[in-house]
Amino acid sequence: MINQKFENYLETTALEFLENKEKYEEIISIHHTDADGISSGAIIKKMLERLDLNYKQYGFNLDLPWKEYIFKMGKSFKNPCAIIFSDLEPPGSVICDLLEKYPKFDIYIIDHHLFKKDPIRELPENVYNCNPTLFGLNGLKEIVGVTLNYLFAREIDERNKDLAWLAAIGMGGDTLDHIDNYKSYNKLVIEEAIELGQVELHEGICAFGGQYERVDKALTMSILPYIPSLQGDRDIAKILLKKLNIDPKLKVMDLTPAQIDEIVKKLKLPSLKGEYITIPKKTGLLHHVFEYATLISIVGHDNPSEAFQLLTLNRVPKDLKIKYVEHNKAIVSNLTTFLKLKKIETSSAIIVDLTNKIDVSRWSNIGSFATINKIYDEEKALFIGGMSKEGDMKFSVRCSPIFIENHNGNGTNVIIKEINNRFGGSGGGHGLAGGMRIDIEKYPLLTKEIDDIINSIRNN
Numbered sequence: 001m002i003n004q005k006f007e008n009y010l011e012t013t014a015l016e017f018l019e020n021k022e023k024y025e026e027i028i029s030i031h032h033t034d035a036d037g038i039s040s041g042a043i044i045k046k047m048l049e050r051l052d053l054n055y056k057q058y059g060f061n062l063d064l065p066w067k068e069y070i071f072k073m074g075k076s077f078k079n080p081c082a083i084i085f086s087d088l089e090p091p092g093s094v095i096c097d098l099l100e101k102y103p104k105f106d107i108y109i110i111d112h113h114l115f116k117k118d119p120i121r122e123l124p125e126n127v128y129n130c131n132p133t134l135f136g137l138n139g140l141k142e143i144v145g146v147t148l149n150y151l152f153a154r155e156i157d158e159r160n161k162d163l164a165w166l167a168a169i170g171m172g173g174d175t176l177d178h179i180d181n182y183k184s185y186n187k188l189v190i191e192e193a194i195e196l197g198q199v200e201l202h203e204g205i206c207a208f209g210g211q212y213e214r215v216d217k218a219l220t221m222s223i224l225p226y227i228p229s230l231q232g233d234r235d236i237a238k239i240l241l242k243k244l245n246i247d248p249k250l251k252v253m254d255l256t257p258a259q260i261d262e263i264v265k266k267l268k269l270p271s272l273k274g275e276y277i278t279i280p281k282k283t284g285l286l287h288h289v290f291e292y293a294t295l296i297s298i299v300g301h302d303n304p305s306e307a308f309q310l311l312t313l314n315r316v317p318k319d320l321k322i323k324y325v326e327h328n329k330a331i332v333s334n335l336t337t338f339l340k341l342k343k344i345e346t347s348s349a350i351i352v353d354l355t356n357k358i359d360v361s362r363w364s365n366i367g368s369f370a371t372i373n374k375i376y377d378e379e380k381a382l383f384i385g386g387m388s389k390e391g392d393m394k395f396s397v398r399c400s401p402i403f404i405e406n407h408n409g410n411g412t413n414v415i416i417k418e419i420n421n422r423f424g425g426s427g428g429g430h431g432l433a434g435g436m437r438i439d440i441e442k443y444p445l446l447t448k449e450i451d452d453i454i455n456s457i458r459n460n
């Protein structure tokens, strides 16, 4: 569970930062804008304040290419400075270019996404790359961005231990998983937060998405797991609860163990029972880390400072709660539509054409939630999309861990590469998820050749 090389590197980097800090005119903190990124940014902010350093902080939603973003920003940075990248990082080539122009910028990479190396140039010595994937760690299951940023801040100053609860929020948003499945450093940091009394662990119904609600609402709002038999319909939930003699007005947290077992049995969804985390200091929606994280991610992309602000509140503002509920309802209704839609199913793929059925902006989200909820045959690759505004065919592609295991470790990105080889178009991604586009005339060929394509990647 412990990775000594990684820990040593993180410790050395923290020591170097403490040694170098006096020479910096300012510190620049750049962080991602989803829940993982926002909570990472909050940790770095507090860490810098405790060191009494002059800093500027920016949330970056990755809507611009890195090269454009960082060079434009770089002009305004004081020289020498330190740049801390939290929960995101430019590719190696952009870092090399930046440091050729500004050799006195020191770079601290505190990110967990797969690092894109420059094919020719090595990173200069003033780049401290703490990316845990370089040390063989899984940058999701074992350590997410906020876990890494927390460990770094704690290495800088023990007092930053009081920020462990922020890690619980970021983890909820990135892993989309039950606490029981947390591994390695994610688990370690959660246990630390529990031990320090910053968060609490409970066992019971995990209707993630509606955990703060009365039980009839919670079950219909649940997106992890999505409950197919309820179809997001509260009346169906009420009837079901009545049959079980359970008051639908009961809060999820107040259900007795016997009631919990009855609900799980009735809905035939074992994953509805498990461990969940709350923040005792906060109430309502913000009491529950999964919902808290979802809300931050909804707000953060367009308004990072508002999302940042949310971390300081103990209760959710009304307008944001409305926004949250709308977002949640859309996911539930889209998953219900997804289940009912006609699909093209071959022996190794499922293709769903959502043209004119669900808005383009939701396709990728449905792909993700359909996958984590396992509501299609996991042994097959999922293509979900349709005709784009530009007139070509655009797909979100998903492969489950089981699919990847069955295909010699190959998944989404390898399939997309082969599709682009055969039919042109564009695309990319990683093993589990990716996106692609092809010409509309090539679409019939895709459905015809997809089994052959997937067969061929098994032997890559």
Ligand SMILES: [Mn+2]
Residues within 6 Å of the ligand: 036, 037, 087, 112, 144, 145, 146, 174
């Ligand atoms: Mn992340």
